[in-house]
Amino acid sequence: MIKKECIIVGGGPAGLCAAAMALASGCEVLLIDRSPKLGGQLMKQTHKFFGSKNQYAKWRGFDIAEKLVSDIIGHPKLTVLLNSTVVGLYRDQVITVLCDEKYSRYQADALLIATGASEKFLAFENNDLPGVYGAGAIQTLMNMYGVLPGKNVVMVGSGNIGLIVSYQLIQAGAFVSTIVEAAKIIGGYKVHASKLVRLGTKILPSTTIKRAIGTDHVEAVEIISLDENYKEVAGSSRIIPCDAVCVSVGLSPMHHLLSMIGASTKYIPELGGFVPLVNDRFQTSLPAIFAVGDCVGIEEASAAMMEGYLGGLYLSEYLSKSHPDHAKLVSQYEKELFLLRDGPFGQKTKAGLKKMEDAKKNAE
Amino acid sequence: MNKNDIIICRCEDVTLQQIHDYLDQGHTNFEDLKRLLRVGMGPCQANTCGHLIQKEIANYLNIKVEDVPVHKVRPMILGVPLRSIAEGNDEEC
Numbered sequence: 001m002i003k004k005e006c007i008i009v010g011g012g013p014a015g016l017c018a019a020a021m022a023l024a025s026g027c028e029v030l031l032i033d034r035s036p037k038l039g040g041q042l043m044k045q046t047h048k049f050f051g052s053k054n055q056y057a058k059w060r061g062f063d064i065a066e067k068l069v070s071d072i073i074g075h076p077k078l079t080v081l082l083n084s085t086v087v088g089l090y091r092d093q094v095i096t097v098l099c100d101e102k103y104s105r106y107q108a109d110a111l112l113i114a115t116g117a118s119e120k121f122l123a124f125e126n127n128d129l130p131g132v133y134g135a136g137a138i139q140t141l142m143n144m145y146g147v148l149p150g151k152n153v154v155m156v157g158s159g160n161i162g163l164i165v166s167y168q169l170i171q172a173g174a175f176v177s178t179i180v181e182a183a184k185i186i187g188g189y190k191v192h193a194s195k196l197v198r199l200g201t202k203i204l205p206s207t208t209i210k211r212a213i214g215t216d217h218v219e220a221v222e223i224i225s226l227d228e229n230y231k232e233v234a235g236s237s238r239i240i241p242c243d244a245v246c247v248s249v250g251l252s253p254m255h256h257l258l259s260m261i262g263a264s265t266k267y268i269p270e271l272g273g274f275v276p277l278v279n280d281r282f283q284t285s286l287p288a289i290f291a292v293g294d295c296v297g298i299e300e301a302s303a304a305m306m307e308g309y310l311g312g313l314y315l316s317e318y319l320s321k322s323h324p325d326h327a328k329l330v331s332q333y334e335k336e337l338f339l340l341r342d343g344p345f346g347q348k349t350k351a352g353l354k355k356m357e358d359a360k361k362n363a364e
Numbered sequence: 365m366n367k368n369d370i371i372i373c374r375c376e377d378v379t380l381q382q383i384h385d386y387l388d389q390g391h392t393n394f395e396d397l398k399r400l401l402r403v404g405m406g407p408c409q410a411n412t413c414g415h416l417i418q419k420e421i422a423n424y425l426n427i428k429v430e431d432v433p434v435h436k437v438r439p440m441i442l443g444v445p446l447r448s449i450a451e452g453n454d455e456e457c
Contacts, residue, residue, distance in 0.1 A: 085441065085442055086441070087439060087441045087442050088439030088440050088441070089384075089439070090439075091408075096439065096440070097443075098440075098442060098444055098448065101445055101447075101448050102448060102452075103444055103448040103449050103451075103452040104452060105452070118411045118412075120415055121374075121416060122410045122416075123370050123371075123372060123380055124370060125365065125366055125369040126368055126369050127370060127371050128371040128374065171400035210365075211369075228373050252411075252414075252415055254411075256409065256411075256437045256441060257441070259436075259437040260437045260439055261436060266430075267429065267430035268430070269429065269430065273415060274434060323394055
């Protein structure tokens with residue numbers, strides 16, 4: 001067993017920012033990520049971010065990743081394990097790690113979980129036909145490896161990811177004929193939606209995919225209109241030709257490591273699914289284990305970064321190594337997080353966090 | 365709708381029809397379905413099918429999704445070759 005002062009699981013925006021604060025506070029950090037490179041989903045984000053200057057507004061995602069990595073890399077107290085998956089977590093802060101078929105055990109004084117989220121999938125006929133992709137898969141293929149998944153794409157879901165990936169597909173030379181959205185309104189920012197409409201994409205609210213059509217590969221999709229109760233409107237079926245379908249119907253927090261050790265969790269739809277209950281210091285029901293970012297509730301990367309900074313500060317405080325500017329930095333990042341959630345798109349998160357508060361009260 | 369063509373668990377190739385057949389026979393929780401159909405026992409460990417099955421159970425029992433318990437998550441999150449555990453050493457990778 002290898003002992004470490006502090007272990008951070010996940011090297012995306014939340015984990016990188018947490019590592020920066022823990023290192024700045026004087027902690028020894030082991031940062032573990034399953035990918036060959038640090039940066040998490042930021043590596044796939046070719047678009048410029050919104051938000052304030054402190055949240056890297058106007059920077060492209062992969063540039064933010066590079067900046068966050070350069071903030072910590074080379075620090076004498078930092079060890080990074082890449083291509084390494086944490087396969088088990090135990091209540092005494094022991095983790096087991098698989099790295100190129102090599103299996104090792106570590107134990108930490110405190111752990112921070114920043115595992116992010118995974119994509120939700122959709123049940124429709126022939127949903128296993130080649131040519132049906134998740135939005136994350138398309139971003140990986142297209143933005144990281146330069147592979148165009150199709151030339152004529154139908155997007156399912158009009159949240160920000162659906163809209164942004166549609167735009168990225170168009171930038172890469174594909175045509176996105178149609179975006180279907182089960183809800184009555186477009187999910188993402190209107191500025192993205194109107195840009196797509198100007199480029200010839202049809203956005204169809206109250207519409208969903210019923211079936212993918214094709215023998216060896218997607219050749220078309222059948223779409224249907226939905227009524228107030230999300231039931232099929234008779235006679236509304238239409239066939240749209242395409243060679244790829246992109247499913248972008250939301251993300252689900254990766255709570256699995258925390259569920260494994262019996263940390264208190266609750267299903268909170270507004271936060272994306274099962275989430276660990278954390279206190280205002282991002283501490284789970286197991287005091288030495290913290291959790292930040294999308295694994296405690298789906299938000300944008302900007303929020304994950306702010307939570308990461310805060311989690312890193314609180315983790316250091318827990319290890320009796322408070323950052324010299326602890327109070328000042330905490331209030332700064334808390335304020336940033338508050339501002340991020342203050343807009344109309346933060347209402348859902350706020351409702352989710354309210355439910356988390358209620359769940360914690362019930363648990364006590 | 366042809367439920368035989370709707371895949372719910374991609375890892376173990378389980379269809380919506382198979383899920384509904386067992387729901388009709390009274391197996392209305394994730395753990396039962398997991399033992400009967402192997403849903404959630406493949407490489408992704410219910411990452412993909414978990415919320416779909418939760419939704420099917422909720423609809424079937426006419427209860428809220430949040431009231432449907434999910435399966436117990438256990439180590440390991442990925443398949444680990446037994447050889448790796450046997451040879452497991454505590455040197456840094």
